[in-house]
Amino acid sequence: MIVTWFAKVFVAINSNKKTSQIALAIAFAFLLALIPKANLFWISLFVLTFFLKVNQAVEMVFIAVFSLFLDFLDTFLDKIGFAILTVPSLGDFFTKLFNSPFFYMTKYYNSIVMGGLVVGLAMFVPIYFLSKYLVDIYRDKVREKIANNKFVKAVVNQPILVGIKNKFGAAVRFYDNIR
Amino acid sequence: MSEEKKISKLFKGTFSEEEFRKKILRKLYIHEYRNYINEVFTRDSEGKYKLKENLGKKDIKKLKSIAKSIKSNEGFVLRGKLALILIFLIGIIVFNIVFLDRLLERAIERNLETIFEAKADMRGLDLQIFKGRLLFQSLEVANSRKPFRNLFELGEVDLQLDIEQLVRNKVVINNVKLQEIRWDTERKTSGALPGARVSKAEEMGEEEGKTFVGAFLEDAGKVVADIIKKEMENIKSPKLLEELPRKYTNLKMAWEETLKGQKKELENLPKLVEPVKAIKLENIKTADEALSAYNMVDETYKSIKLTETNLIKSYDKLKTDLVMANNDKKNVSATISSDLAYLSSFIKSPEKGEEIASAILDPYIEKYLGEIHGKFKRWNYYFEKLKPMIKRKEGRELILRAYGRDVTYPCVAIPKFWLQNMDVSLGSNQERNLYSVKATDITSDQNVINNPTTFSIKRIKSSEEVEWAGLIDKRENREKSAEFDFKAKNIPFVLGEGMKALKVSSVKGTYNLYGELSFDRLNRAGGTLHLQLSNLALDLSDKEDKIAANIKGVLSSNPVDIEVSYTVSEDGKYTFKIKSNLDKLISGTISKLVTEWVNETKAKLDAELNNLLRAKLEEYQDNYKGFISLEEDLKGNLREVKTYTELVEKKKQELQKKIDEKKTEAKGKVEDKAKEEVEKLKEKIKLPF
Numbered sequence: 086m087i088v089t090w091f092a093k094v095f096v097a098i099n100s101n102k103k104t105s106q107i108a109l110a111i112a113f114a115f116l117l118a119l120i121p122k123a124n125l126f127w128i129s130l131f132v133l134t135f136f137l138k139v140n141q142a143v144e145m146v147f148i149a150v151f152s153l154f155l156d157f158l159d160t161f162l163d164k165i166g167f168a169i170l171t172v173p174s175l176g177d178f179f180t181k182l183f184n185s186p187f188f189y190m191t192k193y194y195n196s197i198v199m200g201g202l203v204v205g206l207a208m209f210v211p212i213y214f215l216s217k218y219l220v221d222i223y224r225d226k227v228r229e230k231i232a233n234n235k236f237v238k239a240v241v242n243q244p245i246l247v248g249i250k251n252k253f254g255a256a257v258r259f260y261d262n263i264r
Numbered sequence: 265m266s267e268e269k270k271i272s273k274l275f276k277g278t279f280s281e282e283e284f285r286k287k288i289l290r291k292l293y294i295h296e297y298r299n300y301i302n303e304v305f306t307r308d309s310e311g312k313y314k315l316k317e318n319l320g321k322k323d324i325k326k327l328k329s330i331a332k333s334i335k336s337n338e339g340f341v342l343r344g345k346l347a348l349i350l351i352f353l354i355g356i357i358v359f360n361i362v363f364l365d366r367l368l369e370r371a372i373e374r375n376l377e378t379i380f381e382a383k384a385d386m387r388g389l390d391l392q393i394f395k396g397r398l399l400f401q402s403l404e405v406a407n408s409r410k411p412f413r414n415l416f417e418l419g420e421v422d423l424q425l426d427i428e429q430l431v432r433n434k435v436v437i438n439n440v441k442l443q444e445i446r447w448d449t450e451r452k453t454s455g456a457l458p459g460a461r462v463s464k465a466e467e468m469g470e471e472e473g474k475t476f477v478g479a480f481l482e483d484a485g486k487v488v489a490d491i492i493k494k495e496m497e498n499i500k501s502p503k504l505l506e507e508l509p510r511k512y513t514n515l516k517m518a519w520e521e522t523l524k525g526q527k528k529e530l531e532n533l534p535k536l537v538e539p540v541k542a543i544k545l546e547n548i549k550t551a552d553e554a555l556s557a558y559n560m561v562d563e564t565y566k567s568i569k570l571t572e573t574n575l576i577k578s579y580d581k582l583k584t585d586l587v588m589a590n591n592d593k594k595n596v597s598a599t600i601s602s603d604l605a606y607l608s609s610f611i612k613s614p615e616k617g618e619e620i621a622s623a624i625l626d627p628y629i630e631k632y633l634g635e636i637h638g639k640f641k642r643w644n645y646y647f648e649k650l651k652p653m654i655k656r657k658e659g660r661e662l663i664l665r666a667y668g669r670d671v672t673y674p675c676v677a678i679p680k681f682w683l684q685n686m687d688v689s690l691g692s693n694q695e696r697n698l699y700s701v702k703a704t705d706i707t708s709d710q711n712v713i714n715n716p717t718t719f720s721i722k723r724i725k726s727s728e729e730v731e732w733a734g735l736i737d738k739r740e741n742r743e744k745s746a747e748f749d750f751k752a753k754n755i756p757f758v759l760g761e762g763m764k765a766l767k768v769s770s771v772k773g774t775y776n777l778y779g780e781l782s783f784d785r786l787n788r789a790g791g792t793l794h795l796q797l798s799n800l801a802l803d804l805s806d807k808e809d810k811i812a813a814n815i816k817g818v819l820s821s822n823p824v825d826i827e828v829s830y831t832v833s834e835d836g837k838y839t840f841k842i843k844s845n846l847d848k849l850i851s852g853t854i855s856k857l858v859t860e861w862v863n864e865t866k867a868k869l870d871a872e873l874n875n876l877l878r879a880k881l882e883e884y885q886d887n888y889k890g891f892i893s894l895e896e897d898l899k900g901n902l903r904e905v906k907t908y909t910e911l912v913e914k915k916k917q918e919l920q921k922k923i924d925e926k927k928t929e930a931k932g933k934v935e936d937k938a939k940e941e942v943e944k945l946k947e948k949i950k951l952p953f
Contacts, residue, residue, distance in 0.1 A: 099294070100333065101330065101337070102293065102333075102337065103293065103337040121667075121668070135342070135349070136341055136342055136345060137342070138337075138339060138340050138341065162668075163668050163669065170671040171671060176673070179673050180673040183673040184675045184676070186428055187431070189432060190431075190432075194671050194672065194673065195668045195671075196668040196670075196671065197666060197668030198668065200668070221293075224293055224294050224295070228294065228295075229296075
């Protein structure tokens with residue numbers, strides 16, 4: 086399963102997928118990874134990405150990748166979130182939200198949800214552009230070099246890898262078709 | 265031509281340089297594709313880009329694949345997926361519209377069944393979610409104690425719900441309107457839940473079905489039977505008599521075993537004594553012979569003495585057991601007497617004339633209070649069950665990361681369930697046919713709203729009026745958990761039990777009742793009742809009886825006033841003080857009757873208790889006698905061994921005497937011999953003196 090998702094990411098980066106779709110997927114993955122699950126914010130954002138032309142495979146893999154660093158980030162997110170939630174001038178605004186059934190379900194009043202949301206949104210645009218830039222660089226400069234590298238060619242042409250390639254090729258084609 | 269048709273529309277025609285860059289090249293994100301496109305496109309004479317002619321199958325296929333990838337990158341929204349999700353959502357909404365009412369109906373029934381531990385049937389539920397209304401045609405909740413009766417039945421009900429709170433998983437009912445409410449109605453089918461045996465409410469010792477016991481002046485035999493049935497567990501003599509026969513059977517068996525051993529030892533004694541008996545003193549010639557016989561007799565004596573010592577020790581032990589048996593006998597007698605005294609205390613025996621009314625009224629008041637207390641406990645139990653029903657389920661959560669801190673803001677605290685107001689009024693006061701039920705703040709958490717639950721039930725039918733009002737307070741640190749006031753006016757009644765001894769078969773009349781009752785947190789209750797009986801009509805079973813006629817005459821022309829102050833303990837025991845003008849009215853007439861009844865009942869109780877204990881008592885007495893008779897056997901054994909001891913002792917003494925004789929005889933002989941020798945020596949030696 087994990088190998089399949091990574092294969093799909095590899096295919097997406099190396100095929101004619103729009104760079105912005107890949108970059109958007111990475112930015113959303115960062116946001117979704119930072120916000121704790123099981124609240125209305127997370128569910129809404131996740132469902133939203135289903136309707137948008139965001140590369141799902143890239144999003145899934147990067148959610149997993151970013152989640153690896155959450156242990157280090159949680160303390161920071163908690164502090165940021167708590168600081169925002171206790172800003173006196175925002176008290177009335179948050180009180181209104183707290184008394185609204187919809188926003189109550191978003192769990193915005195939790196320090197990590199708020200911290201994750203704010204940090205995620207703040208980093209959304211920079212991550213988008215950074216990702217776009219990196220994918221472009223890869224496609225323009227690195228991809229060709231790797232593809233033409235003799236060692237890579239030798240490895241890729243190994244019978245065992247050819248088998249795997251054929252196997253995942255079917256999966257990738259299917260995935261492309263449903264997109 | 266056919267090949268040309270297969271080429272994607274995207275690449276057909278001619279493109280200016282700007283168009284070629286914008287429409288094609290900018291949409292290609294990898295060099296490989298861009299280079300390829302540049303290869304397959306060529307410029308015409310006007311400088312416009314167009315596909316090369318005579319492209320091979322491979323090229324056409326590749327162009328098709330490129331065109332497809334360009335197409336798939338267009339736009340921002342996945343329309344196909346969006347449509348699928350929309351269809352799914354519409355499906356859920358349609359499903360809810362069609363089936364939601366039925367599902368909700370079943371969910372409410374399930375919750376009511378959990379609370380009342382009996383079947384609940386709701387019909388015709390209609391949830392108008394946007395109007396915040398919930399209507400249903402009828403609701404029946406069965407009585408868990410009486411499965412073929414309903415605890416209550418509601419007609420058409422209209423609930424005004426707070427939808428905003430419903431979204432927050434809280435059930436807040438602003439108002440309730442209902443057309444009909446009925447209590448304790450009949451059911452056609454059993455309302456017991458499958459597998460239900462005894463409901464918890466029933467296990468709590470509900471007094472609703474309490475029978476009328478211990479009636480004063482009732483048939484003495486029945487009163488005695490009731491007292492024994494009720495108090496059998498609390499008297500000691502049956503348990504004592506259950507243990508004692510077994511104890512004495514075991515004791516007797518143990519002693520019989522001991523006696524058996526002793527008997528064997530005694531049987532050996534004649535053989536042991538035989539050689540002693542055979543010794544004939546006249547045959548003993550010398551002191552040595554006597555000494556030898558003496559030693560043999562002494563050995564025998566020691567053996568017999570040992571047996572005797574053992575027997576004496578056993579006898580001492582037996583004496584200890586006999587003392588114990590004697591104490592047990594005294595204990596049995598004392599326990600039976602004390603039990604009799606205890607049981608007799610339940611016979612109402614007013615020593616003064618003023619207490620007669622109290623004795624007559626006691627069972628009625630106890631039964632009435634029992635019903636009130638039982639009902640309170642039952643509804644209190646249902647009320648308590650509201651809490652777990654709406655408590656959020658605490659499932660196992662998979663904690664993958666830190667939870668953070670929840671910052672709370674001021675908000676209106678709302679409990680999970682809150683029926684704010686119910687005001688139901690059926691019929692009209694003017695027509696003297698009114699049923700009114702009012703309740704406020706029925707909630708799962710009174711602490712949140714800081715209000716107790718209040719209610720009032722009023723029933724007016726013709727001249728009769730009954731009203732209950734009160735509050736249930738479950739808030740923390742409150743001394744009283746419930747308080748009630750009740751009033752009843754012009755209520756007709758018929759009493760058909762408890763007055764046979766007065767030759768009164770029934771009493772009819774009307775009563776007015778005013779009372780208050782309060783419960784603390786431990787379900788201890790206290791309150792007062794003021795009861796006025798009027799228009800009394802007595803139906804006599806023996807119209808010739810003078811006492812009955814007298815009572816009828818007095819009560820027909822005088823209303824009876826009764827004042828009761830009472831407390832109910834945690835375990836449901838009642839203590840009450842009754843003041844009534846009934847003493848003045850009838851005590852003079854029936855005091856002789858009362859004395860006779862008390863004596864008769866006490867005698868019957870004594871006989872009944874003896875009868876009850878007879879079998880065990882006789883068994884005990886038989887075993888006791890059997891045991892103490894063993895003393896005689898042991899005494900007989902002792903006597904027997906003593907005979908042998910005496911015999912051997914006597915022989916021993918005789919032998920001792922013989923030895924002494926022989927010693928004296930030998931001593932004489934030696935002295936004579938010595939004298940003879942001295943004389944001989946004197947003759948040989950001439951002494952100077």
